[in-house]
Amino acid sequence: MGQVVQYIRSYLSSDQTPGAAGNMFWALVYIMLVFGGLSVAVIAMNWLERKILAHMQVRLGPMRVGPHGLLQPIADAIKLLLKEDIMPAEADGVVFWMAPFIVVLAAFTVFVVVPFGPTHAITDMNIGILFMLGVSSLSVLGIVMAGWASNSHYPLIGALRSSAQMVSYEVAMGLAVVSAILMTSLNAEGTGTLSMIGIVQAQQAQGEWFIFKFFPLGLIAFFIFAVAMVAETNRAPFDLAEAESELTAGFHTEYSGFRWSLFFLAEYSAMIAVSSIAVTLWLGGWLRPFPNLLNSSTWDLVFSLFPGVTFLLFAAMCFYNAVRMPKHPLFRIQTIGLAGFGVVLGLIGLVLFLPAVSMRVQDIFWFAAKVAGFMYLYIWYRGTFPRYRFDQLMQMGWKVLLPMGLGVLILTAGVALLQQRIWHP
């Protein structure tokens, strides 16, 4: 027993990720935490997307299930789990059955290397970014399998479109990523790194987020990635694979119930995954804004208050809306529920003010906040951009983004070489 406690406690004093420390117990705990956090994030995204889209279109969005539709995602989940699971008679059974699992596996496995903080990652790999790109590119296999195994026209066309799209945009995406990795090699030894934690530490050491590095080269690379990542995740305006007006629902037309919800889960966690790649490579990962410019202890204190303040703001929003609820007795339970939710959020906020807690969760907060910004952008795109035509999409990928990516890569390499050889010999 003592040995077990010793094994569990030994990690706490080490300053590493559980993977690097080789501690199975904490690795499992981290995996559970990431999986749970991701599921909550997907549920929250489901509600937020419907709500924000509705407000953009001057509608109310979900209002019936729970106060302001807060329980809508849970109702949806129960509905999906209880629905009949239909498999078309002419479908290829094994492939049809496997496809959603492959998509989910690919979408969740990438989070093994996502660095939520210097020690808050499940593990750090020498090939971190390569691993993320590789494993997330496997999800296209699941989509192709789903489309083919359904043995129906719309899913097949959807799968063909999405695989063509993902394969072409992967090229531009890879070039943008390489130009960011080149920037990590601007140190005394002249060797870069592919590890996700190493990339953020390089930005910390150089005192600059890579989006601002060699202005505007970093910004252009970031822009290429930001466009390509929307195409990679098959989201509007590049959602040709599931264009409702043309293909009913694309590759998952024949899926229902639990299997369909797996595709849904995978889509949102893939969105979070690519956003975290963008945050890690260009936006400084877990670093707070201005870590070098405003580095006095006063600023440290101010920035460490942000997580708590954010949750208190959420709580205040809940209370404000609870007060504004109609006074009719039928709304009493909803009002109490909303106020109770506000109290929970407020308590979380207060806990986050404790210095011991806020020191540990700060990096996670900044990382999550940056990713949340991307998630909002995804919804914003969906609410404002019209869908591309397929030839326009291919033209964009091969004739605009790819040459731009190549140009940025060559220029970045040239400038980096100049800086190493001439300015800092």
Add this chain to the structure above:
Amino acid sequence: MAPVATPFFFYLFAAIMVIGGIMVITRKNPVHSALALIVTLLAQASVYLMLYAPFVAGVQIILYAGGIMVLFLFVIMLVSIDRSIRERQFNSQWVVGLIAATALGGLFIAVYTKGTNIFPEHALSIVESDNTQQVATMLYGQYMFPFEIASLLLLVAIIGAVVMAKKRI
């Protein structure tokens, strides 16, 4: 940290690779064959990882499993499955097959028995932490010329494919 590269994992991945390889040639449905090939390639990537070559494993996943196999599936899905299932799967070239199998098997046995002379034993130094950097220095330093030749070859292949596929350029 205890090494993960235990014999158990080697035999596990080797078994997956062999079973996947057998399935590639025995399945009648070409899509099933392609999927079995993907399983084989992924197991191969795991074996690379066990040999402390994470970069090669990552490239294997990106290029073969994520890139080339998707294009494979892409083409196969457009082929009429009904017709290809009715086609003859094996062409009964027993003599040639037997000779080739015997030659390969003999080679394997020879390497296995006299292997220590051909491939001298090295004490395995675990260089996982800077594997990618070492690959880079090798590729762009010592083996720069062969590397460039190989990429030129690929470029020629790409241009050839475009010339053959497009009537008017």
